[in-house]
Amino acid sequence: MPELPEVEVVRRGVDSWAVGRSVEQVVVHDARSLRRHAPGPEDFAHRLTGQQLQAPQRRGKFLWVPLAQVPYALMIHLGMSGQVLMQSADTPREKHLKVTLDLGEADVEVAPDQLRFVDQRIFGGMQLSDLVQAPDGRTVPVAAVHIAPDPLEDVVTDEWFFRALRNRRTGLKRGLLDQTLISGVGNIYADEALWMSQLHYARPTATITRRQAALVLESLRTVMLAALDAGGTSFDALYVNVNGASGYFDRSLHAYGQEGQYCSRCLDGGRESVIVREKFMNRSSYLCPQCQRRPR
DNA sequence: AAGTAATCCTGATCGC
DNA sequence: TGCGATCAGGATTACT
Numbered sequence A: 001m002p003e004l005p006e007v008e009v010v011r012r013g014v015d016s017w018a019v020g021r022s023v024e025q026v027v028v029h030d031a032r033s034l035r036r037h038a039p040g041p042e043d044f045a046h047r048l049t050g051q052q053l054q055a056p057q058r059r060g061k062f063l064w065v066p067l068a069q070v071p072y073a074l075m076i077h078l079g080m081s082g083q084v085l086m087q088s089a090d091t092p093r094e095k096h097l098k099v100t101l102d103l104g105e106a107d108v109e110v111a112p113d114q115l116r117f118v119d120q121r122i123f124g125g126m127q128l129s130d131l132v133q134a135p136d137g138r139t140v141p142v143a144a145v146h147i148a149p150d151p152l153e154d155v156v157t158d159e160w161f162f163r164a165l166r167n168r169r170t171g172l173k174r175g176l177l178d179q180t181l182i183s184g185v186g187n188i189y190a191d192e193a194l195w196m197s198q199l200h201y202a203r204p205t206a207t208i209t210r211r212q213a214a215l216v217l218e219s220l221r222t223v224m225l226a227a228l229d230a231g232g233t234s235f236d237a238l239y240v241n242v243n244g245a246s247g248y249f250d251r252s253l254h255a256y257g258q259e260g261q262y263c264s265r266c267l268d269g270g271r272e273s274v275i276v277r278e279k280f281m282n283r284s285s286y287l288c289p290q291c292q293r294r295p296r
Numbered sequence B: 001a002a003g004t005a006a007t008c009c010t011g012a013t014c015g016c
Numbered sequence C: 001t002g003c004g005a006t007c008a009g010g011a012t013t014a015c016t
Helices: A004-016 A041-048 A157-166 A172-175 A187-197 A212-230 A263-267
Strands: A022-026 A057-059 A062-067 A072-077 A084-087 A099-105 A114-119 A125-131 A137-139 A274-281 A281-289
Touching: A004 A057, A004 A062, A004 A084, A022 A041, A022 A212, A041 A125, A041 A281, A057 A137, A072 A084, A072 A137, A157 A212, A172 A187, A187 A212, A187 A281, A212 A263
Parallel strands: none
Antiparallel strands: A022 A099, A057 A062, A062 A072, A072 A125, A084 A114, A099 A114, A125 A137, A274 A281
16 A cells, blocks of 8 residues: 555655664564565574664665665565554554664654564565665665666656656556556556546557656656655555654545545536446556546 | 466455 | 455566
8 A cells, every 4th residue: 555655754754763873673573574585584683783774765665774884775665554663662562563673872862762664464574685776877775676766756757658658568557557667656546647647547558649658647746746745645544654643645536445436527527427446457446437438 | 578367464344 | 243255455476
């Protein structure tokens, strides 16, 4: 569920509370959250202990914290249900607490002394990953080197996105969800951007026009920036910022989760059309059958 | 090689 | 009340 805006909210939280502090102790409560760290939990704890946290970076839904003095970063992925919480040590353990980092002194006096990784469904996780140069020139963890830039990065221009879509032989929503084409887009913002663009999820990418590509990119940016302003989207309280608060962008959704509701655009145009839910890619797609016509 | 389906994982919810 | 089925879905893995 956490997509680009939700991960960015978390990144900003870590940026304001943890930068410059050292990791004094690492406690792994559930090794399954370190599945992606091949050398194992002991190696993770050993190589992270004593390191100083630098400004957190993000590409798409991938978040990482570079460490001073060493060539690797702490990479965090929230998956479906991951949370990063800044807590004081006397706060009771969360039910799904997976990893605790005890942090050293902060510049800010009231800063919480622990960074906790909580994850119910364990699709997310942490790992240490060497920093390398991505094809576009940016320095990223090797574990995320295959991930494409996201809509908020400068390298993503109208022409870049048009080319990226045109190079694929697939449907538009499949393309949006493919993190090697463009990153940061998940089911919620894909449906919202498609609704905003008035395009069907099955629109072939191979024949997309420049105008359509630019419209989809603009829609992605518009919806993601609006969500960021609202502190992110949350449906089931699984997604929260580092202080444990959830965003309220779900109140602004036009398509996702709106099955049975009138399409607001059609209503504005004096027509009544109801948002439908369709099974697609083993998940739900929400769309207005009136203004998002299936390609023939 | 590229595109797509299968898989992992837990808890809430639903129907019987 | 209990229990199996269903749903939620990001990213990797395994196929075709």
